[in-house]
Amino acid sequence: MLEGLAARYRLVLLSNTNAIHFPSDPRELPLLRHFHDWILSYEVHAMKPRREIFQAALERCGCRPEECFYTDDIAAYIEAAQRLGIDAVQFESLGAVCSGN
Secondary structure (H helix, E strand, O other): OHHHHHHHOOOEEEEOOOOOOOOOOHHHOOOHHHOOEEEEHHHHOOOOOOHHHHHHHHHHHOOOHHHOEEEEOOHHHHHHHHHOOOEEEEOOOHHHHHHOO
16 A cells, blocks of 8 residues: 555655654565655654654755645644644554545
8 A cells, every 4th residue: 555655645654753763774574665754853843743754855845835744643633743744644554545534
């Protein structure tokens, strides 16, 4: 699924993480190699759901909020993105994504 999306869209990972848990070369991990960029909380000094991490992502991508789509499994993060005007939907299951529900 990620490979297909990456062929059509710019994919950016927005992650609450730290240097110890994030690989020095993310392309080595099968899932991460599909992302075009990474916005990491420890690098931008803000964690989801803080506004600053979403602002950092918008700035890095050079996009307006209405040009972006964000998904996460945590409702508070979805709400934070929506407050900025980002189209955001809570991820519930891969089955729902694949079936179009």
